[in-house]
Structure formats: C-alpha cells, structure tokens
Amino acid sequence: MKSYELLLENNKDWAAGQVNADPEFFKRLSSLQTPEFLWIGCSDSRVPADKITGTQPGEIFVHRNIANMVVHTDVNLLSVLDYAVNHLKVRHVIVCGHYGCGGVKAAMGNQDFKPVLNMWLRNIKDVYHVYKDELNAIGNEEQRTDRLVELNVIEQVSHLAQTSIIQRAWKNDNLPHLHGWVYGLKDGLIKPVMEMAPNSSIDPLYQYNDL
Structure with a gap:
C-alpha cells in the first residue's frame, strides 16, 4: 500500500x-460552524492546533504558515482574519509559535533560500533587527533561537492589532482578545507570552480614527 x-x-x-x-x-458538524477561536500557527506538522489544545472539529478556525507570521500584505492571512472576526465572530485570536521553529532558525542565518523563501524569511529577520541588542547578548544559540521565537510571536500579535480588521471589531464589538503563545516540542506545553484585550493601546501611527 x-x-x-x-x-x-x-x-x-x-x-x-x-x-x-x-x-x-x-x-x-456539517450544519454548524461556530468556533470561538482563530488559530494562527506554524505549518510545522508537529504542531496541530486541535491535538495540542484537546479541541474537536468545529471549535478552532485555523490558518497556518511558515513561522506563524502576520504580514500586512498577505491577502490569504487577512482574508482568514476578516472572515473569522466579522463573520464567525470569534472571541479570541491566538498566534501560536513553537520552540525549535525551522523558519525562525533559517531567518537567523545567511543562507540563500532563493527568492520566495528569502522574501518570507525577511519578515522574521526584521523582528531580529528590532531586538538585536537583546538577542545578540544571548550566548547560547538554542536559547537565542527560543527567545526569537517568543519575540516573533509578540510582534505578530502586535501586527494583528495594527490591522483595521481588528481595530474595527474592537470598536464595534469589543472583541476579539488577542493572545501570543509558544508551544514546546520537548514537553508539549503551551507558554503564554502576550495578551491584548480589546481596545488596548497601540502606536498612534497604526491607529485608524475613521472606522
């Protein structure tokens, strides 16, 4: 076979x-889909949203990409976000990364992965650049990678809050709550690293005043 x-x-x-x-x-199941959660996770096959959270089909709406990124030009991600927030009315949006992420490791190096992957990994390199002083001070490579995984999740949650989709939902529905989590491949446990309640303050540069 x-x-x-x-x-x-x-x-x-x-x-x-x-x-x-x-x-x-x-x-x-076929007649009803009312998930409470949108899960933005990594495409890594070792991190299935339903398995690690003990949920059933229909309970989590899922989007996955390399290194669980929220990129402001990614129409796929934004379409999922728009549908989940404005039509499914999810109450929580979770960005979940994982320690040992291959995408994060690749972004920390200087290998040429050819145009498409280089373009995607550039987004993670930009996160490293923002936190380079903290990261470069970590001598242990594995610990430095783990910290970048956490910082990357934190940045992606911030990116969610910078979208008009989330800001409009906050204004009109006082939802959703945003969460940043990191899953441990070695112990199977999820570590919360960030949370943003509806109408949390963000950099004024990214605020929309005429929603």
Missing part, C-alpha cells in the same frame, strides 16, 4: 469510529 493510500484507509477508520461513538457527529 502506498503512503497516501494509507491516509485514505486511516480516514475511513476514523470516520467509522466517530460514527460508532456518536451517530449524529457528522450531521451536527
């Missing part, structure tokens, strides 16, 4: 198991 065929067989077993445990599971 080919590897992808095994995935299809596993899917059949999983679906049958769900029906055996709860005959109405798929009927209920």
Whole structure:
C-alpha cells in the first residue's frame, strides 16, 4: 500500500469510529460552524492546533504558515482574519509559535533560500533587527533561537492589532482578545507570552480614527 493510500484507509477508520461513538457527529458538524477561536500557527506538522489544545472539529478556525507570521500584505492571512472576526465572530485570536521553529532558525542565518523563501524569511529577520541588542547578548544559540521565537510571536500579535480588521471589531464589538503563545516540542506545553484585550493601546501611527 502506498503512503497516501494509507491516509485514505486511516480516514475511513476514523470516520467509522466517530460514527460508532456518536451517530449524529457528522450531521451536527456539517450544519454548524461556530468556533470561538482563530488559530494562527506554524505549518510545522508537529504542531496541530486541535491535538495540542484537546479541541474537536468545529471549535478552532485555523490558518497556518511558515513561522506563524502576520504580514500586512498577505491577502490569504487577512482574508482568514476578516472572515473569522466579522463573520464567525470569534472571541479570541491566538498566534501560536513553537520552540525549535525551522523558519525562525533559517531567518537567523545567511543562507540563500532563493527568492520566495528569502522574501518570507525577511519578515522574521526584521523582528531580529528590532531586538538585536537583546538577542545578540544571548550566548547560547538554542536559547537565542527560543527567545526569537517568543519575540516573533509578540510582534505578530502586535501586527494583528495594527490591522483595521481588528481595530474595527474592537470598536464595534469589543472583541476579539488577542493572545501570543509558544508551544514546546520537548514537553508539549503551551507558554503564554502576550495578551491584548480589546481596545488596548497601540502606536498612534497604526491607529485608524475613521472606522
């Protein structure tokens, strides 16, 4: 059996198991999507949002990209954010990075990954540049990488607050709350590193006054 065929067989077993445990599971799931959370995570296969949070299908709306970035020109991310905030009315938006992130490690080096990846990793390099004094003072490479993972999450949460999508929702609905988390591959635990309540103060340069 080919590897992808095994995935299809596993899917059949999983679906049958769900029906055996709860005959109405798929009927209920297909007619309703009311997630409370938007999860912006890393594409890394070791960090599945539902598994590490113990949630079920329909409970988390998910967007994933390399190193869990919130880039102001990323129409894919912004479309997901807009839909989650304005149509699904999520109450919480979570940016979750993880220690040992390959994207963060790559951004700390000087290797040429060719145009597309270079362009994406540049966003992480910019985070390093902002915090270079703190990061360069950390002698241990693993600890320095872990700290950049945390700082990157903090910056991406700030980027969320700088969007008109979030600011308009804060003004009209007093939602959502923004959270920055980091997942540990070595222990399976999530560490909160930042939180922004609705209408938190941000740099005036990024505020929209005519929402």
